[in-house]
Amino acid sequence: xxxxxxxxxxxxxxxxxxxxxxxxxxxxxxxxxxxxxxxxxxxxxxxxxxxxxxxxxxxxxxxxxxxxxxxxxxxxxxxxxxxxxxxxxxxxxxxxxxxxxxxxxxxxxxxxxxxxxxxxxxxxxxxxxxxxxxxxxxxxxxxxxxxxxxxxxxxxxxxxxxxxxxxxxxxxxxxxxxxxxxxxxxxxxxxxxxxxxxxxxxxxxxxxxxxxxxxxxxxxxxxxxxxxxxxxxxxxxxxxxxxxxxxxxxxxxxxxxxxxxxxxxxxxxxxxxxxxxxxxxxxxxxxxxxxxxxxxxxxxxxxxxxxxxxxxxxxxxxxxxxxxxxxxxxxxxxxxxxxxxx
Amino acid sequence: xxxxxxxxxxxxxxxxxxxxxxxxxxxxxxxxxxxxxxxxxxxxxxxxxxxxxxxxxxxxxxxxxxxxxxxxxxxxxxxxxxxxxxxxxxxxxxxxxxxxxxxxxxxxxxxxxxxxxxxxxxxxxxxxxxxxxxxxxxxxxxxxxxxxxxxxxxxxxxxxxxxxxxxxxxxxxxxxxxxxxxxxxxxxxxxxxxxxxxxxxxxxxxxxxxxxxxxxxxxxxxxxxxxxxxxxxxxxxxxxxxxxxxxxxxxxxxxxxxxxxxxxxxxxxxxxxxxxxxxxxxxxxxx
Numbered sequence: 001x002x003x004x005x006x007x008x009x010x011x012x013x014x015x016x017x018x019x020x021x022x023x024x025x026x027x028x029x030x031x032x033x034x035x036x037x038x039x040x041x042x043x044x045x046x047x048x049x050x051x052x053x054x055x056x057x058x059x060x061x062x063x064x065x066x067x068x069x070x071x072x073x074x075x076x077x078x079x080x081x082x083x084x085x086x087x088x089x090x091x092x093x094x095x096x097x098x099x100x101x102x103x104x105x106x107x108x109x110x111x112x113x114x115x116x117x118x119x120x121x122x123x124x125x126x127x128x129x130x131x132x133x134x135x136x137x138x139x140x141x142x143x144x145x146x147x148x149x150x151x152x153x154x155x156x157x158x159x160x161x162x163x164x165x166x167x168x169x170x171x172x173x174x175x176x177x178x179x180x181x182x183x184x185x186x187x188x189x190x191x192x193x194x195x196x197x198x199x200x201x202x203x204x205x206x207x208x209x210x211x212x213x214x215x216x217x218x219x220x221x222x223x224x225x226x227x228x229x230x231x232x233x234x235x236x237x238x239x240x241x242x243x244x245x246x247x248x249x250x251x252x253x254x255x256x257x258x259x260x261x262x263x264x265x266x267x268x269x270x271x272x273x274x275x276x277x278x279x280x281x282x283x284x285x286x287x288x289x290x291x292x293x294x295x296x297x298x299x300x301x302x303x304x305x306x307x308x309x310x311x312x313x314x315x316x317x318x319x320x321x322x323x324x325x326x327x328x329x330x331x332x333x334x335x336x337x338x339x340x341x342x
Numbered sequence: 343x344x345x346x347x348x349x350x351x352x353x354x355x356x357x358x359x360x361x362x363x364x365x366x367x368x369x370x371x372x373x374x375x376x377x378x379x380x381x382x383x384x385x386x387x388x389x390x391x392x393x394x395x396x397x398x399x400x401x402x403x404x405x406x407x408x409x410x411x412x413x414x415x416x417x418x419x420x421x422x423x424x425x426x427x428x429x430x431x432x433x434x435x436x437x438x439x440x441x442x443x444x445x446x447x448x449x450x451x452x453x454x455x456x457x458x459x460x461x462x463x464x465x466x467x468x469x470x471x472x473x474x475x476x477x478x479x480x481x482x483x484x485x486x487x488x489x490x491x492x493x494x495x496x497x498x499x500x501x502x503x504x505x506x507x508x509x510x511x512x513x514x515x516x517x518x519x520x521x522x523x524x525x526x527x528x529x530x531x532x533x534x535x536x537x538x539x540x541x542x543x544x545x546x547x548x549x550x551x552x553x554x555x556x557x558x559x560x561x562x563x564x565x566x567x568x569x570x571x572x573x574x575x576x577x578x579x580x581x582x583x584x585x586x587x588x589x590x591x592x593x594x595x596x597x598x599x600x601x602x603x604x605x606x607x608x609x610x611x612x613x614x615x616x617x618x619x620x621x622x623x624x625x626x627x628x629x
Contacts, residue, residue, distance in 0.1 A: 085452075088452050088453055091453070092453065092454075092455070095455045096455055096456065131381075132449065132453055134381065134384075134385045134388075135384060135385065135388050135449070135450070135453045136388075136453065138385060138388040138389035138392060139388055139391075139455055139458075140391045140392075140455070140457070171389075301392065302392075
């Protein structure tokens with residue numbers, strides 16, 4: 001399998017003379033066994049992923065692929081919530097059970113807390129959420145206020161976006177901005193303008209879900225530009241490689257935003273492998289898949305890299321509130337070496 | 343709650359904090375009492391881990407005695423500064439409007455992560471309207487919450503004062519079940535009861551049937567309530583190859599007024615002598 005597309009292109013073998021054969025595999029064509037050697041020894045930080053929607057298999061695969069830490073932003077769970085209690089339970093799970101579950105698969109879990117833009121449109125409920133939000137944003141391991149910003153770009157969304165920017169300012173926390181799927185360019189510009197209007201230092205703001213149309217303005221204004229490698233709807237990772245080739249690694253970070261949709265929790269390692277194939281330097285890959293996210297969200301004072309930089313120790317016999325991830329009678333991993341599975 | 347206890351807790355905080363940490367706490371309650379918006383104190387309660395060290399505090403014997411004098415059984419031994427700071431912040435909430443006060447504490451419970459829950463349960467003996475927290479306190483026992491369980495069960499005088507007999511017995515049994523030391527339960531001796539003793543016997547039988555053991559010191563809960571069934575348990579213990587079991591049987595029989603228990607004990611001359619002379623006490627079995 002071709003390890004370096006550029007090298008091959010310069011020196012094709014007899015068997016690889018067609019244009020098609022010279023193409024590096026696309027995101028969806030490369031399997032773990034094909035790319036694991038390319039990213040061997042690399043470690044990754046996914047600054048945006050919704051693990052509450054993901055399975056144990058995902059955690060195991062992420063850990064195997066070198067993801068040592070992640071950030072789970074508070075978001076929309078897919079259907080409208082009927083009351084404050086479900087918000088409380090959801091927020092509590094982000095700092096509680098989900099963080100514990102993640103630790104059991106060797107991945108350090110952080111989160112950002114916020115009222116999602118889509119949910120800002122239910123104003124009576126939004127008001128109640130805003131009352132309890134301060135009790136969550138100061139919790140340990142909360143590395144930012146997010147993901148907030150615009151969805152439909154309604155006045156209610158703007159109102160709660162502004163209120164949450166003020167909360168972030170007071171709590172001295174970075175802000176993670178969700179940019180809208182529709183009318184993205186305008187929504188992104190508006191989000192940044194409002195953040196600046198509130199006197200927030202752009203280097204404390206991570207603008208998410210960028211694309212080729214938005215990246216220049218975001219970087220030029222001093223914000224962090226995050227890219228979501230999400231099949232079909234957001235960035236593809238071949239496009240991502242080109243963005244990095246064009247703009248370099250400064251203030252750029254990559255995430256998967258994997259959630260309940262058709263998404264890929266291995267988007268970062270896969271993109272790293274693709275970057276490696278395309279000859280992007282290791283240090284650039286390290287910055288956009290690991291370090292920049294830590295620099296940006298680490299401004300919260302809540303990220304201690306010694307917790308994960310040398311791997312993350314797992315003890316699956318540990319318990320959370322007396323509960324283990326292990327279902328009745330299961331043995332802690334690893335069990336693969338044994339013939340008899342108890 | 344008395345201002346004295348607030349002051350005594352503050353004294354301990356003051357001797358365990360840096361100037362910056364003490365300054366942060368004071369700033370949170372700097373305004374006149376009652377003038378601080380509750381949400382400010384509640385937010386400070388949450389944020390404490392960002393501004394205070396997690397180191398374990400030290401307390402002098404005099405400070406320990408002073409706390410105990412105000413609220414018997416209340417202890418901050420082994421607490422982190424964050425935990426103590428949080429408990430102190432809770433004492434600053436103005437209790438004059440009961441509805442508001444209860445709502446605020448309930449909100450803190452509802453939104454708490456594990457370390458915050460530990461602080462909340464630790465603070466129960468200091469909160470106003472103690473009956474309001476009964477559900478929370480018994481729930482903490484029921485839900486088997488690691489550190490949180492310890493915060494309500496061990497070194498906490500709230501259960502002794504406020505738990506019903508049923509809830510109290512659950513707490514003691516759960517402590518045994520979790521292999522935690524029951525002698526750290528405040529008021530253990532004061533609240534022994536017959537139902538607990540009988541249940542303990544059933545529990546021990548289950549354990550023995552499964553080939554497991556029962557910590558010897560739990561039999562201290564049975565002495566006063568020995569009956570024929572429990573007496574058979576005592577014989578089982580005297581026959582044990584574990585020295586602690588034999589000692590426990592001797593001590594329990596020594597506590598009993600039942601004549602048959604005294605006869606049984608008399609069969610084991612050396613043990614009887616140790617118990618009657620006071621050379622052997624339950625404290626010897628507190629592991």
